[in-house]
Amino acid sequence: MKGIKSRLIVYITLVLLLIVLLLEGVFIGAMHSYYLGTAMETLTSRATTSATFFNKYLEGYSINERARYILENLSREESSKVEVLNPQGAVIINSFGFSSSEPIDTPDVRSALGNHTGTYQNMKPLNGERILAVSVPLQEFGTTIGVLRFSVSAEPLYNVIIKIALNAAGVGLLVILFGFGLSLIIAKRIVGPIQQLTQIAKEMATGNFTIRANKQHNDEIGTLAVTLNYMSEELAKNEKMKYDFISSVTHELRTPLTSIKGWGETLLVGDLSDKEETLQGLEVMTGETDRLIGLVEDLLDFSKFQAGEMKFVLQPYDLRGLLEELLLQFRYRGQTKQIQLYAEIPELPLPVNGDFNRLKQVFVNLLDNAFKFTPVEGTIRFTAFIENKRIVVKVVDNGEGIEAEDLAKLGTKFFKGRSRQSGSGLGLAICKEIIELHDGLLKVESELMKGTTVIVELPLYPVY
Known part of the structure; x- marks a missing residue:
């Protein structure tokens, strides 16, 4: 009973067995009532007709005289046992010519002595x-x-009933056997596709995402096959994206490590008295170390988000202060890269309930991306405003933009766009997670070679 197939066979067989038993019981009960009822009606009709006749034409005769007359005028074709009883229930005479002083105390006799027609049927054999x-x-x-009493043996009727019941039981057994065979076919047709899907799922579990399930019918199992195929395709895409991501991150880690190693070897074998060269090497090593730290932090943050272990310390504060701080920080970067940074931050407070450090991480990442992908003499607009009880912050650049195919996947795990700029590709995915955990929304709109707009929406904290 562990498999669906065996359970289906057992359940279908049990249902058929119950149905057959119920129908057999109803049929046998109806047949029993029909045969015995018909016999009883015939017997009642003959007894009533005879009693009416004798009561009418033998009026004035004693009971003993009537008994002799009835016995002498019985039809030779009469198959019933006819008895005439006195008021005490004793047999005066019967159709075999016998009498008995022992009274008959059955319900039909008692009813007749009470001036009513009575019937009697014993279900258990009496005297055989x-x-x-x-x-x-x-x-x-x-x-x-x-009392005029007509009686007949019911044994022939019961023999017929038993014979018919046995025949019905044989038919019922054939029906159950046929149903059992049919249940085998039904179970095989139902379980077969499920077993196929199970085998395909096992193949997928081993990493074989090229295998596909065949949709045999337009039913739930067919829908499951389509869903399984879709899942296989998505897993294959995610697997490829994961490998591409690992390759990209490996490359991003190797580049600064190679640079640090190269300058380290240069400084070791070089002339440390050359102060300019030494400072240049240390500056490059420091910058590359910062890149490594950033990559490692992104990886750590991403793993925490995936494991659900990221902790937030939410508290109300004015977001405007954070935005103005970042504006001062990136204005200098804009001057060094010859990029114009325009800002529109309202003078009104922007109250928000959030984690200061995590929200700072988001906006630093968005501004850093904007500067990274905006060419020299480009422009970046950093705006904030309140709309529909939500704080909206936009970072708009006129950089290289994002292809439509990549834009749909941006922010998903393990996805890194086709840009040649360095980076792990995790930053935006982490930003999206942080904003969503603040009950906010992060959207990206972009057009290739025209620029990108990143929109962040956060709930406005009510100040009373």
């Missing part, structure tokens, strides 16, 4: 057989003076 009996009162001027 089951009988049907009808008793009708014999009357004299409205007074019951005896």
